[in-house]
Amino acid sequence: MVKITDVARHAGVAPSTVSYALSGKRPISAATRRRVEEAIRVLGYRPHPGAWGTGGRRSNVLALVAPLRDGALTSAVAECALSVTTAARRLDHDVLLVLREEGGHGEDGHGEDGHGVDGLRRVADGAAADALIVMDARTRDARTPLLLRSLGRPAVLIGSSAEPAGLTCVDLDFGAAGELCVEHLAGLGHRVVALVGASPEVYLRGTGEAQRVVRGFTAAADRHGLSSAVLPCPSSAAAARAVAERLLRERPALSGVVVHNEAVVEPLIDAFEALGLRVPADVSVVALRPSGPATDARQPVTSVDAPAAELGARAVDLLARKLNGTPVPETTLLPPRLTPRTTTSPRTPA
The missing domain is CATH 3.40.50.2300 (Response regulator)
Structure with a gap:
């Protein structure tokens, strides 16, 4: 089947130019239109029955x-x-x-x-x-x-x-989401907070969403004068336990945690409780997560949900x-x- 990209290649133009020639949505020069029409004739191109047609018809x-x-x-x-x-x-x-x-x-x-x-x-x-x-x-x-x-x-x-x-x-706005999580914890009186994020490779790839959450979290923590830390966390229960142990070892006064890794929210809560901390009496947890049933978990989690x-x-x-x-x-x-x-x-x- 001849495709619009084949017509474009034959006519020496971009596929978008062929679309404009067919739809009339944007003006093109007479010479370019002739090249496109000649390519359509030679190749026997047939636009899809529902696609944009001459005069700007639409398929809805x-x-x-x-x-x-x-x-x-x-x-x-x-x-x-x-x-x-x-x-x-x-x-x-x-x-x-x-x-x-x-x-x-x-x-x-x-x-x-x-x-x-x-x-x-x-x-x-x-x-x-x-x-x-x-x-x-x-x-x-x-x-x-x-x-x-x-x-x-x-x-x-x-x-x-x-x-x-x-x-x-x-x-x-993931940057604002990171800030909002910290604002919530600061408003509750928490002074030592941590962000438990995605796997390390997510940050190494330069994933924009993850980076914006870190920037928002850090900016809000600094603005409120909080002690803060950012720790990536692979998506496994064992990794969540290791991160919880490290946080409590390095920051024994920790009382607020933001989690930007849906897979470790419950394992992290379980890890804190296994280490002798009660949620939320000893440590408060906020999740930044995809939208979905927030009450399906064993304990309904305070969260910012992607809408x-x-x-x-x-x-x-x-x-x-x-x-x-x-x-x-x-x-x-x-x-x-x-x-x-x-x-x-x-x-x-x-």
Whole structure:
């Protein structure tokens, strides 16, 4: 099957130029249009029946590119996908869900499908979609150049980019989230606090979300004059026990902990209790975590949850505005909200 990228290569132009020639959405020179039309004729290219057509016809379909981990949707991905679908239906759009296999790719967007780029090309070449929402965007993402230059249709990324120029991103303000967790503990009288973060390799990759949480946590701790520490923690119960032991050995007055690693929240609480500390009487714990049922744990955890449903709805709103030619900001950061539960309490005087 001849693809739009084949036409672009034959005509010596970008795929986006071919899309503009077909849709009339942007003006192109007469000479360029002739080259595109000649390439279409020679190659026998047939636009997908639902794709943008001459005169700007639309399919009223949005493609949602979502990550697939361990063969199943995570609750946060499922919640976001449902929100996107609901918001799109209110605008009389359908949603095409494209699941991208997660093969242990890193911060640069590498994965089993060739850096995540091939999947986007398949969507652009063969899917009846006017525009794309790409979940799980990375700080440095191999898909970004394709979204910027080649697809020829609007896109919104759920996540943040180190270089947002030309992109449209929506994300939680993770820096403010880190600050909010510290503000909560400081307001309860805690003076020695720690951030238990993700695995060390997450920080070594330069993951933007994790780095922003550290900056927010540290800035708020310094502003309140708190003694603070930051410790990465692999996602295992044994690692959580080791981190708890190290924290209590190095900071015996520790009374407040922020956890930015969903997998070790309960193991860390178990480790503190096994070491003779009561949560929250002796140590308060705040989690910064994906959205989901916060009360499923043995002890309901005070938390700042990433608002998956709100992110999905906001992404659709931004995309609708782009499709209508309305300017939108490059980056939209949603303010964090903290929900107090049973794992935090005022510091008990020594």
